[in-house]
Amino acid sequence: MQTFLVTGGLGFIGSNFILQAREQQWARIVNLDKLTYASNPQNLAQLQDDRDYHFIRGDIGDRDLLSHLLEQYQPDAIINFAAETHVDRSIQSPQNFIQTNIVGTFQLLEVSKAYWEKLSVQKQTQFRFLHVSTDEVYGSLEPKAPPFREDTPYAPNSPYAASKASSDHLVRAYCHTYGFPTLITNCSNNYGPRQFPEKLIPLIILNALHERPLPIYGDGQNIRDWLYVTDHCEALYLVLQHGRIGETYNIGGKNEQTNITVVEKICAILDDLAPKPNFRYSSLITFVKDRLGHDRRYAIDCSKISRELGWQPKENFDSGLLKTIQWYLSNPI
Structure with a gap:
């Protein structure tokens, strides 16, 4: 069985990936997580007795720790989920995003490359560095524009998106310059269990x-392509196993929805699953001042990963949303 070093594995997507990796015996897991506000140790509490899961608290910017972990566990792949990800926070405090998403990725690349260079030729050939990124690096789409492709020019509009774009460029450069075996994925908006609220x-x-207000920015017509998190994790594993070195793969849910539609669908499901007498959840909808620089529309063309690796999302938005709401009802916060 392979060993994966997963960074940021107590976050939303990382923890779901680790659970699938262990349930489906993809690999042994070494999880490096800084335990920031968005990390949740309870996400992986069920693995506490799993001898093939190891958690280490630490920062991807700590080169000594990284070198020690790579030497100790000898991973076959590194999957980098570690990132600051919330656009609103990046507008208020961009420095944290620069430090983690750009400088942290650089430090991780440097140590990983040094580790890879010392491997045997066979191990070098098998090793992969997978960098998990976002569709926000491509900017904003007009209503009728075609979805983002892997060759869409980068045009990030928020400090978060700019920091992720910078990290993508670093990863690509390490492959081109040093021959370091990298892969990049750019995904659309994820949703599902264990997401920070x-x-x-x-x-x-x-x-x-x-029964608190349901805030919606602006007119609620901003559009996002929604990807169920387990579909995303399966796509990541396929890219890791069969993706072409140096390539980027866009991963989308094929589920474009306006924000107001998302909120209305949640309210309708809750009216059915958690009804309250003489009350409709949609009565809580409140429109608020729009976010600074709010991108109007994202959409992903995932025909490349479908064509090359045979991946398709299994969940449509309605089925995935129902599963998500059922999980939060069963796991109250």
């Missing part, structure tokens, strides 16, 4: 259940 879908679910 500052993001739209869990925020709306939890606010609704506590």
